[in-house]
Every structure is written in C-alpha cells, then in structure tokens.
Amino acid sequence: MRRFHITPSFEDDIDRDVSPSYYSNSQQGSSGNEVRIDRQKILETTEIQLWNLRKEKKLKKKSYVIFENEFGSDAGGLLAEWCTEYFKEATNPLNGIFRHHGKEMRLTVFGDDHGQDKCRKSPIQSQQKQSLPLIKNQDELSDEELKDYLPWWTAGVMIGKVLLLQKVSTSCRLDYSIWRQLLGQSPCIEDLGEEEQEVAQRMRNMLDDPEYCKQIDLSFEISIEEEDGQNIQVNSMNQSEYINLYAKRKIFGSDKSIKQRSALFQGFRESLPYEYLFSDHILILQDDARENDINDQQQSNSKYKEIITPTQLTPKELDDIICGSQEIDVSEWERFCHYDGIKGQQSEQQSQWIWNIIRRMNDKQRRDLLQFSTGVRNLPIGGFARLPLNSDGYVFEIKWVSCNVKINDEIIQLFSVKQNRESISEYKKRIDEYINALKAEANIHECAIRALNENKIKNAEQMLMFNIYKRNIELIKKDIEECEIENNQYEINMNSNLIVDFDSLIQQRTHLNRGLTKFSSQNANEIQKLANEAELKAFANEKIAYIADIKTTTIQNRSNQPLIELNIQRINSRKSRQRLQQTLQITKLIHSVTCEIEKKSNQALINVEQYDDDLEQAHLMELNELEEKLLIEIRLNDQLKSEINKQQIEQLEEESLRFPLPKGHTCFNSIDIPLYQLEEIMEMRILYALNNTDNGFGFN
Structure with missing residues (x-):
C-alpha cells in the first residue's frame, strides 16, 4: 500500500475556516458553529443542524459539538465522538440510508424500498414549513429536491468533515463506485466488487468480437430505455447500447438511487472546497504507478476534466483515509x-x-x-x-x-489463587485448615445427634433428621480421611519428583562434561510439559474450592446449627479432589514413561545400552494413549473450573458495583x-x- 500525505493550499476566495489543523485543536467557546446533538436522535438532529448551517451559509465554517443533557467540553474529542456515533447509526441498514451488497458487504445508497417504508424519510418536511430560496447550481439538486433526500446529503457532509479531520476514521466502507464519483471520476462495473469482474470481462469480449454476443445469447432483460427488453436480442448492432444500459443500471440503480447518490455527492462537495481534493495539493507517493492515470480521451468524458490531475487520490486511498485501519494491534x-x-x-x-x-x-x-x-x-x-x-x-x-x-480479604484470597507448585509446608497448612473446618462441622452434627438421643426420638420427622445427621457425619469423615491421605501423598510425590529431577540433572551434567548434547524425544518433552500444566490446574481448582468451602462452613458453624442440605461448595470440593486424583494418576504414568524414555535415550547416547526400536515405539505408543486421556482430563478440569468460579463470579459482580x-x-x-x-x-x-x-x- 502506498503512503501519501495531503497538504492543502487554500486560495483567497475559499473559506480558510475549513483548515484541517483546526479540528484537532478546536475548543468550545471559540468562534465557530455550535452544533447541538441529541444522542438518542443523532440522525435527525444531525440532519436538521447541518441543514440550518447550510441555510446560514456556515456549513464550511469550523464547528464545536454539544451533546444535549450531557457534560463535556469540545476540545476535539466531542467532534470525533459525533462523527463516530453518526456513522454507527447511518451505516446500519435498518435506518434506511445505506445497505450492504456484494461479497465484500460494502455500503451503497439504500435505493428504492418498493413501498415497504424501509427507506429513511427526511425530517425537514415536518420541521421546515416556510419556503426557502432555491439554490440553482449546475448538476445539483434544488433545495426542494434536497429536502426529500436530506439523509443522504447529510451523510455526504459528514464524510467531508471526516476527510477534513483526517485523523478521525469511521466504519463507512462505501462501494468503490461511490468513492470514485466523490473524487470526480467516472465509475465502472469493476468498482462493484469481485462478482462483477466476470461480467466486465464478458462485455470487453463483446466489444472486441462482434460475434461473441451470439455465443452467449443475451437479451435486454434489464429494461431501462426500452419496453419489453426481454424480447430484444443483443447483437453486434446494439451491443454498445446494451452495455451502456446494463452498466448504468448496475452502478447507479433506480431513479431513486440516482437521486440519493446525487444528494450524497452534493453534501460532500458543499462541506469542503472541491479544490481541497484536486487543486494545489502535494501527494508524496512511494511508487509511480497510479490507479487513476487517464488518457486524453477519458479526460474529455470526465465531468471535472479541467481539474483532474495524475496525482489525484484513488478510491482505495480515499476509503483508507475515511475508514482507517480495520485491525487494532x-x-x-x-x-x-x-x-x-x-x-x-x-x-x-x-x-x-x-x-x-x-x-x-x-x-x-x-x-x-x-x-x-x-x-x-x-x-x-x-x-x-x-x-x-x-x-x-x-x-x-x-x-x-x-x-x-476496598474488598474483603476472603474474596481477594479466592481470586488471587495462582497456578504454582506449593511447598510441602504450604500444602499441609492449607489441607489442615480444611480438615479442621470439617471436624468442627462434624462436631456440630454429633451434638445434634446426642440432643435427639437425650430427648428420645418421638416422631418420623425427628427420625429423618437423625438419619440425615448420621449420613452427613459419615460423608464428612470420609472427606477428612481422603484429605489426610492426600496430604501424605503430596509429600511423597514431592520427594519423588525431587529425586527424579536430581537424577535428570546428574545425567545432563555428565553429558556436558563429555561434550554431548542432551537427547530425548521432543514429543515426550511436550507431553511432560502438558502434564505439569494439567497438575497445576487441578491443584488450583482444589485450592479455590477448598477456600470457598471453608468460608461457607465457618459461617454455618458459627450458628451451631447442622447443615441439612448439601451446599454447592462441598460438592465442588469433592469434585475437585476427585479430578485432582484422576489427573495425578495419569500424570504419574506420564512422568514414569518419559523418565524411562529419557533414561534409555541417554544410555544409548553414551553407548552404555542401545535403545531397542520396538521398545521405543512401545513407549511412544503408551505415551500417546496417556496424552489422549490427559487431554480429556484437562477438558474436565476446565469445565469444573467454570462451575467453581460461577458462583464466585456472581458474588464478585455484585461486589464490584460498589467500585x-x-x-x-x-x-x-x-x-x-x-x-x-x-x-x-x-x-x-x-x-x-x-x-x-x-x-x-x-x-x-
């Protein structure tokens, strides 16, 4: 893409207030137009405000924006906000100004709605009753006509304002045929997008070969000038007429579309001097090739031939200036x-x-x-x-x-859990804290059972409560037993991992002393890394679940009332503990296989023992099977994480409203x-x- 820069040089008879430098530094209170915009009726208020400025012949003067019932002083930001919000609404097809078409979904004027009342109506009819002096310019709509097409005239004015701002971009990606006409060039079918490229080539073939039209068997199916167009066969005598009529219809559309385009172009021209684009400008380009280099014959057919120059902007460049970049890095x-x-x-x-x-x-x-x-x-x-x-x-x-x-420390602790390996003492402290909370809960249930026994169970309801308390005690004791096993197993696993890591370090040091490069299966290393990450995720899930469970259990224990129904925190704690054990079983096997692969590879490297090919393949197959199981476990852990965090996020969202x-x-x-x-x-x-x-x- 070529880079370019526009440097305007205004003549004495042109309003100097349109200088782009103003718009990035304008300040409310300076001499200029006050534009009052209602955000809820941004299309209507923009149309009326700009029309009033046109009547007062102030359209090209600098403006500052005031949004109704809002705070804000315009130092350039409100003007940019106005342009952005206007085009957000104007380019919405539901508002009836533009519509999408073609594979690229670019915008063109809305055209005829065929009586479906989808096309935007001008607000001037209801707002402007008095007669206005007609403005008679060549190739322009009169004021009376323009009132009916005010939405498109306004869109043209706003495009001109964005062009003056230069450093403000909008999402107004118009059809290239419209951009070309805004630049004073004659549009062509290729401007309509990829889908018309084949049609354009077919038309060129028709002009080059008079017999070609017989081969493709066309008729005047799009009837503009002639009635019963489907009955008129295209031949070498009328093929030029057919091409002209077809191109006119495809590019400009219905008579209503032509009026809408005319209003758009007129608004664009009235918002800035036409010479801003074509006269006394410097374009600095990185290459000499120009999309719009035109010959003398083309110039003679151009409406603005007297001011078109070889350095004129292309439609693609104008599209880039108005719409800017589509990606945010x-x-x-x-x-x-x-x-x-x-x-x-x-x-x-x-x-x-x-x-x-x-x-x-x-x-x-x-x-x-x-x-x-x-x-x-x-x-x-x-x-x-x-x-x-x-x-x-x-x-x-x-x-x-x-x-x-400030937020309470318990919530901070819950959301500050990191996926890192805890030391044995840290892990033991955390598990012991959870076990103590469970023991306290079990004591409350035992007290409730003793109270029922002392008073003797008298009815079915008391018997039901007795059974619930008894069942809960059994479950809590099972939880405590599993946590104690888990606590002991963690210390064993940590010590085992330290030994494995130490052996691996010794092997690496031996290789370095011999000037050998460490060798092991790349796939094994990647699976080993994935296993370590899976363990950390599973531990983090358990830690979050335990913290939430401790909080809920502590609050319940303060009431000295046994919990009858199982709470979601206890369910999540049990799920996370189960998932952690499942994950550790798989990762333990992965560690064992990868250690064996590394050991065999190292022995082969130092010529101690050759790594049998069949054994190596068996190890790799086993590793691949374990990887599949591990991926399933990772997915289940991610699902569990979402379940655990759901309630915590809801609580945090409610808490965040205070901030x-x-x-x-x-x-x-x-x-x-x-x-x-x-x-x-x-x-x-x-x-x-x-x-x-x-x-x-x-x-x-």
Whole structure:
C-alpha cells in the first residue's frame, strides 16, 4: 500500500475556516458553529443542524459539538465522538440510508424500498414549513429536491468533515463506485466488487468480437430505455447500447438511487472546497504507478476534466483515509501508551492487568474501549502513530487514580489463587485448615445427634433428621480421611519428583562434561510439559474450592446449627479432589514413561545400552494413549473450573458495583482507571462502562 500525505493550499476566495489543523485543536467557546446533538436522535438532529448551517451559509465554517443533557467540553474529542456515533447509526441498514451488497458487504445508497417504508424519510418536511430560496447550481439538486433526500446529503457532509479531520476514521466502507464519483471520476462495473469482474470481462469480449454476443445469447432483460427488453436480442448492432444500459443500471440503480447518490455527492462537495481534493495539493507517493492515470480521451468524458490531475487520490486511498485501519494491534497500543498517577511495582501490576484484559477482549470491545477513550472506533491508516497527540504530548494515556472502596480479604484470597507448585509446608497448612473446618462441622452434627438421643426420638420427622445427621457425619469423615491421605501423598510425590529431577540433572551434567548434547524425544518433552500444566490446574481448582468451602462452613458453624442440605461448595470440593486424583494418576504414568524414555535415550547416547526400536515405539505408543486421556482430563478440569468460579463470579459482580467506573477523556486520548484490588474487578468495571456508553458523556 502506498503512503501519501495531503497538504492543502487554500486560495483567497475559499473559506480558510475549513483548515484541517483546526479540528484537532478546536475548543468550545471559540468562534465557530455550535452544533447541538441529541444522542438518542443523532440522525435527525444531525440532519436538521447541518441543514440550518447550510441555510446560514456556515456549513464550511469550523464547528464545536454539544451533546444535549450531557457534560463535556469540545476540545476535539466531542467532534470525533459525533462523527463516530453518526456513522454507527447511518451505516446500519435498518435506518434506511445505506445497505450492504456484494461479497465484500460494502455500503451503497439504500435505493428504492418498493413501498415497504424501509427507506429513511427526511425530517425537514415536518420541521421546515416556510419556503426557502432555491439554490440553482449546475448538476445539483434544488433545495426542494434536497429536502426529500436530506439523509443522504447529510451523510455526504459528514464524510467531508471526516476527510477534513483526517485523523478521525469511521466504519463507512462505501462501494468503490461511490468513492470514485466523490473524487470526480467516472465509475465502472469493476468498482462493484469481485462478482462483477466476470461480467466486465464478458462485455470487453463483446466489444472486441462482434460475434461473441451470439455465443452467449443475451437479451435486454434489464429494461431501462426500452419496453419489453426481454424480447430484444443483443447483437453486434446494439451491443454498445446494451452495455451502456446494463452498466448504468448496475452502478447507479433506480431513479431513486440516482437521486440519493446525487444528494450524497452534493453534501460532500458543499462541506469542503472541491479544490481541497484536486487543486494545489502535494501527494508524496512511494511508487509511480497510479490507479487513476487517464488518457486524453477519458479526460474529455470526465465531468471535472479541467481539474483532474495524475496525482489525484484513488478510491482505495480515499476509503483508507475515511475508514482507517480495520485491525487494532494491541502490542502497538501498549507501546504508544503512557502511564501517570503511580510508579513502581503497583503500576506494573495494574498495567499488566489492563493489557491482559484488552487482549481477552473481542474486536468490538476493543473498538468500544478505543472510542471510550479517544472518540474514534477505527484507527487512521498508520495506526496509533497517526492519532493526534494530547496536551501532554502523548498518543494514549492511562491515569491511575485512587480508589477508597476496598474488598474483603476472603474474596481477594479466592481470586488471587495462582497456578504454582506449593511447598510441602504450604500444602499441609492449607489441607489442615480444611480438615479442621470439617471436624468442627462434624462436631456440630454429633451434638445434634446426642440432643435427639437425650430427648428420645418421638416422631418420623425427628427420625429423618437423625438419619440425615448420621449420613452427613459419615460423608464428612470420609472427606477428612481422603484429605489426610492426600496430604501424605503430596509429600511423597514431592520427594519423588525431587529425586527424579536430581537424577535428570546428574545425567545432563555428565553429558556436558563429555561434550554431548542432551537427547530425548521432543514429543515426550511436550507431553511432560502438558502434564505439569494439567497438575497445576487441578491443584488450583482444589485450592479455590477448598477456600470457598471453608468460608461457607465457618459461617454455618458459627450458628451451631447442622447443615441439612448439601451446599454447592462441598460438592465442588469433592469434585475437585476427585479430578485432582484422576489427573495425578495419569500424570504419574506420564512422568514414569518419559523418565524411562529419557533414561534409555541417554544410555544409548553414551553407548552404555542401545535403545531397542520396538521398545521405543512401545513407549511412544503408551505415551500417546496417556496424552489422549490427559487431554480429556484437562477438558474436565476446565469445565469444573467454570462451575467453581460461577458462583464466585456472581458474588464478585455484585461486589464490584460498589467500585467507581473508569472515565474516558476523548479530547485528550486518555482514560482514568481506579486502583482496583483485583484484575477481575477491573475487567468488570471496564466492560460495564463500555456497555453503557450509549448514555453519553457524564454517565456514572
């Protein structure tokens, strides 16, 4: 893609207020047009406001934006927000201004709705009753005609404003035939997309070979000038007429579409001097090839032949300027970000959280965040480097602000669980804490049973309660027994792993002393790594489940009332313990096989004992079977994690509502983010703010 730069040079008779440099530094209160926009009726208010500016002959003058019933002073950000929000609605086919067509789903004017009342109506008919002086310009609609096509005229004006802003991009991906006409060029069928390339080639063949039309057997099926077109056979005498009529219909559509396009082009021309695109401009290009190099014959057929030059913009370049880049590079975003508010380790942690969150976002959420903080949804071509600098000289800025709301330590502990290997003492302490909570619960059930025995069971209800308490004690004792076994087994496994690791280290050192490179199966190493990760996930699930269970059990024990129904935390604890044991059984076998493979490979390497091929294949087959089982276990652990976290997330979402929201400053390309205690709360509050941006500036 070629790079280009536009440098305007305005003549004395052209309004100098249209200079693009203003729009990135405009300030409310300076001389200019006040545009008042109702966000809930953005199409209607934009159409009426721009029409009024046209009547007052102020359309080309600089403007600043005020959103009705919202806070916000326009220093460039509100203007960008206006353009972004307008095109978000205008390009929605449900609003009847544009519609999608072709494989590329580009936009074209809506055209005729065939009486279905889907095409947008002009608000001027109900708002403007008095007669207006007609503006008679060559090849333009009169005021009376323009009123009926005001939505398309407004869209043309807004495209012109975006072009003047240059560093504001929108999602208005128009058909290339429209871009070409906006540039004063004659459109062609190829502009309609890939699906028309074959038709265009067929038409060229018809012009080159008069006999070709007989071979393809065409008729005037699209009837424009002639009635009964399906009965007129295409031949060498009328093939040029057929091509002209077909191209006209395919490119311009119905008479209503032609009027809509005319209004769009007129709005575009009226919003900026036509010379802005074609006269006294410098285009710096990296190559000499031009899409729009035209010969003299083509110039003679052009409507704007007197000002078309070989350095004119192409439709693709205009599309890039207006619509910008379709991708947001998170790494580039992070590279251009400046931080303010706190320094040191806390800043590093918060920074890591925010970029983790942005990387987890989908494309729409990233664009929402970009608009929330800059006012634009699409980056200019060239990426973040092309965004205007804020008053502090930064492209994008995150300001960390203090947060007085705190969350309790139990929730922090629950969501701060990391997937790392615990030491034997840490693991023993955690399991003992859980066992003590279970023993306390068992004591309460035993007390309840003694109370029933002392008072003697008198009815069926008391007998039912007795049986429930007795069953619960048995289950709790089983839980305690499993935890004690688990506690002992962890110490054994850790010591065993240390011995294996030590042996592996000795072997590596021996190889290094002999100048040998360590050799083992790459596949075995990858499966070993996957097994280690699976263990850590299973341990993390158990730890989270136990923490939640301890919390619930402790609260219940304080009431000295035995729990009758089994709670979800206890169910999750038992599931996580079961899944952990299943995972450890598989990973233990994987460790054993991989150690054997490594041992045999090392012995073969130092010529102690050859690794039998059949044995090696048997080991690899066994490893592959274990890998399949491990993958199933990983999937089950991931499902369990979602079940365990579901209730905790719901609790945290409710808790997060107490925390302040981040604040975007679109005029300064910055966002204020409170110092949240957890990454999960930061993510919830950011997404909550983004999901409520339709409320406009000042939402809290």
